[in-house]
Amino acid sequence: MTDRPMALTKHLQELLARLIFVFIAFFTAFIVGMLVAKPLILFLQKDKMPVTITMNVFKVTDAFSIYMQFAFVIALTLIAPFALYQLWAFIKPGLYRHEQRATLRYIPVICLLFLIGVAFSYFVVFPFVLTFMLEFGEQLGVQNTIGLTTYFQFMLQTILPFGALFQMPLLIAFLTRLSLVNPIIMRRFRKYAYFILLVIAGLITPPELLSHLLVTLPLILLYECSIIISSLTYQKMHAKTT
Numbered sequence: 001m002t003d004r005p006m007a008l009t010k011h012l013q014e015l016l017a018r019l020i021f022v023f024i025a026f027f028t029a030f031i032v033g034m035l036v037a038k039p040l041i042l043f044l045q046k047d048k049m050p051v052t053i054t055m056n057v058f059k060v061t062d063a064f065s066i067y068m069q070f071a072f073v074i075a076l077t078l079i080a081p082f083a084l085y086q087l088w089a090f091i092k093p094g095l096y097r098h099e100q101r102a103t104l105r106y107i108p109v110i111c112l113l114f115l116i117g118v119a120f121s122y123f124v125v126f127p128f129v130l131t132f133m134l135e136f137g138e139q140l141g142v143q144n145t146i147g148l149t150t151y152f153q154f155m156l157q158t159i160l161p162f163g164a165l166f167q168m169p170l171l172i173a174f175l176t177r178l179s180l181v182n183p184i185i186m187r188r189f190r191k192y193a194y195f196i197l198l199v200i201a202g203l204i205t206p207p208e209l210l211s212h213l214l215v216t217l218p219l220i221l222l223y224e225c226s227i228i229i230s231s232l233t234y235q236k237m238h239a240k241t242t
Contacts, residue, residue: 018086026079033074037067040074041152055148062149073156081111102177109170117166121159124214125204129158161204165219172226176233183231186223193223 045055057063084107092100137144175181186193201215 015090018090022079022083022086025082026075029075029078030071032078033071034067036074037070041067041070044152044155054146055151056145057148059149062147066149066152069156070152073160077114080114081107084110106170106174110167113166113170114163117162117164118159120166120218121162122155125162126155126158128214130154158204165200166222168219168222169226169229173229173233176230177237179237181230182234183227186227186230190223190227194220197223 088104088107091103095103134144172181172186176183197219198216201212201219204215
C-alpha cells in the first residue's frame with residue numbers, strides 16, 4: 001500500500017525539479033530576450049514592407065509594453081526545445097526504447113516546423129494582410145495613424161498562429177501512432193478537411209482572393225503531407241505487428 005504513494009511522491013518530486021529547471025532556463029532566456037528585443041523591434045520597423053508606416057505611441061507605457069512582450073515571446077521561443085526535452089525526459093521511463101527514440105526526434109521537428117510557419121506568415125501572409133487593411137482605410141478616406149503597440153500586437157497575432165498550424169503533419173503522425181487517425185480516414189474526410197482549412201484561411205486573411213489563396217494552398221499542402229506521413233507511420237506500425 002505504501003509503494004504506490006511513495007512512487008507517486010517520487011514522480012511529483014521529479015516533475016517539480018524539472019519545472020524548476022524550466023523556470024530557471026526561462027528566466028535566463030528572458031534576460032537574453034530583453035537584450036535582443038530592442039534591436040529586433042528596430043529592425044522590424046525598418047524592414048521593407050509594401051507600405052511605409054510611421055510608428056506612434058498613444059500611452060506612456062506603449063513602448064515599454066511592446067518591448068516586454070517581445071522579450072517574453074523571444075524567451076518562449078528559446079526555451080521551447082529545452083522545455084520539450086524536459087517533458088520527454090519525464091515521460092521517458094514509461095516508454096519502450098524505440099518509442100523513446102521516436103518521440104525524441106519530434107523535438108527538433110516541432111521547433112523547425114514552428115519557425116517555418118512563422119517565416120511563411122511574416123514574409124508572405126503578413127505583408128498582404130497589412131497592405132489590404134491600410135489600403136482599405138485609405139479607400140474610406142481614413143488617415144492611417146498606426147500605434148506601435150497596435151502594429152506589433154497585430155504582427156504577433158498574425159504570424160504566431162502559423163507556427164502552430166504548421167505542426168499539423170507532426171500532430172497527425174502522433175495521432176496515427178495512438179491509432180486515433182489513419183490515412184484511410186484522412187482520405188475519406190479530405191473534402192471536409194479542405195472546407196475547414198478554407199474557413200481557417202478566411203478567418204486569418206482579409207476578404208481578398210490572392211491573400212486567401214496564399215494561405216489556403218499551403219494549408220492544403222500540409223494536409224496532403226500529413227496524409228503521406230500518416231500512411232508511412234501506419235505502414236511501419238503494421239510491419240512491426242506482422
